[in-house]
Amino acid sequence: MFIILMVFLLGTGFIKAAVTGPPPLPDVEPGYFGAGSVTLFLLLRAFSNGCAAVTGIEAVSNSVPNFREPARKHAKRVLALLALIIVVLFGGMALLSNLYHATPGEGNPALIVQIADMVYGRTTLLGSAAFYFTVGSVFLILILAANTAFSGFPMLVSVISSDGFLPRQFRSRGERLSFSNGIIFLTLFAVILIIAFKANVGKLIGLYAVGVFISFTLSQAGMFVRWLKNRGKRWVPKAAVNGVGALLTFFVAVIIGVTKFDEGAYIVIFVIPLMITGMLKIKRHYFAVAKQLKVSKEVLENFDIENVKYRNRVIVPIESVNRSSIRAIRFAKTISDNITVFSVALEKEKEKKLREDYAKLHVDIPLVIWNSPYRKVVDPLIKYIESEEYKYRQGDIITVLLPEFSVRKWWHRILHNQTRIFIARELLKHKHIVVATMPLQLKDDKEIINSAKYNPDKEKPW
Structure with missing residues (x-):
């Protein structure tokens, strides 16, 4: 439709110019235009603008595998047809721009819009319809042109990602079998360019x-x-x-x-x-x-899962005795017999309350509390692991089991589990430490507030 409307615009414009003559020159301020090197620069500038019109030809060469056999023959025909369309439309618009004295530049409508307005006019119903159909086709073709990038770019980055030159997330397909990460990346980049x-x-x-x-x-x-x-x-x-x-x-x-x-x-x-x-x-x-x-071939052939040379020791960092920490302690008991509950004391009153509440659990798991005068949480835990008090042996694997809240809304995550993130990030730097989390799924706030029947004492933490 776009090509038909453009050819119709060109034909109507040339016929109108031949019958009624070209329109008069618009009123412009007189000015001085230099020659010499400026003329060469203007020619180069015009040449660079024209080159943008032929950048679509690579789409044909990229799509050769999609053509029906013989693919090369059909691709050549399409390429020749594309070249003809470019010559007719681009050359015709250039001639009409000179005939109708269309004025490019900031603040002025696009050249096609100016030419369509001068050729058809908007004084009659037929002229207005032809004008808006033409402008609408330009709008639609620009949308289609933008859409081609969203079909080609994600495929391109998926191929590059498969070769290892881009993050491998770009080669993964989404639920709709499209390369979602490439589409999202291109969208964000396009928004930045449009704003900039x-x-x-x-x-x-x-x-x-x-x-x-x-x-x-x-x-x-x-x-x-x-x-x-x-x-x-x-x-x-x-x-x-x-x-x-x-x-x-x-x-x-x-x-x-x-x-x-x-x-x-x-x-x-x-x-x-x-x-x-x-x-x-x-x-x-x-x-x-x-x-x-x-993994070497020898390791694969001689692999023995029963030949375990290390023992697993578990540390459960807690801040207070609650359903989440109790759940983590119970789970730790299922994976190791060597368990330590660790806490960092920032205030004397909280330390006292923690000792009292933990004593009420009546468990044979030791509670170790270290004071932190500088209110650091991660450093005392690492120093405890490396201290003689913990008695770490070379070859032991230490599992740090972190209690965690699993909340319902995204903004709730900002309010919880921030200390866990810092602890996990620091502990992962040590090769003999395994970081695990034990989540406790919390109910929705409205359900708890509106329910008078909710009794935490009857809710099993395990």
Whole structure:
């Protein structure tokens, strides 16, 4: 529909200009326009703007596997048709812009909107309908153009992620079998760009074009190097095509980068090296992790699960005696006979109350309380594990079992379990310490407040 409406607009515009003559020039302030180097810069700037119109051709080459056989033949036809459409629409709009004296720039409507308004007019019902249909088709085609990124980008990052150059979360599919993480990342990045550039299409296109032509240059250069290495049948003309393509796209990328530098192209020029550096670091990290996790063939063949050389000792850090801490102590009893309940005393009164409440449990598990004059919680626990009082033996595995509340609402998590997060983060740095949590599922606040029948003494903590 968009192509039909654009062709109709071009035909109507040329016929109207031929019959009634071009419209008069708009009233503008007289000014002085220099020549020389400024003219060359303007030509380069216009050339860079025009190059953005041909950036869609890579979609055809990327979709060759999706074509019906013979795929190459059908792809060539589509590419030729796409080139014809670009020449007709882009060239026709350029001619109409000159004929009707459309004025680009900030504060003015888009050129297509200006041309449609001058060609159709909005004085009649038919003219208004044609104008709004044309503008509506432009709006819809822009939405479709934006949607192509959300179908192509997540697939691209999933492939890169599979090769280890991006976080592996990008290769995971969501519940609807789409690459949800890639879509979310692209959405956030698009929002940032729109806000940063104030939704200025002209600046965003320049930012997009320089990135596209850099990718064109890299792909053409990669194919050129491939032909030089493999040298198959008729490799010389193929290498020549890719070599010339790499040079042309490189020059275009340089021109766009220079002419659009102050409009945001500098972001791509600086960000791409940072992205490459980050991707290489991610790849090295995954490689290092894989090397450390790899199990040798001898270990696999001689693995004996019964040959346990260490014993498990459990520490249950608590702040007070409550249903959550009692639940954790009971569970600790099922996984080890060597259990210690540990607490950090920040106030004398709370320490006294804790000792009294713990004595009422009548358990044979020792309670160890360390004072912390500087009100630190994690350091005393680590120092206790390393102290002679705990009598840690080389080879023992220490399981630190942390009581935890499982709350119903997301904002409740901010109010609870913050100390547990800090303790777990510090303890995970020690290779002989295992951090485990014992959750207690809490009921909804309204259910507890509105229920007079709720009796915590009758609720079993286990």
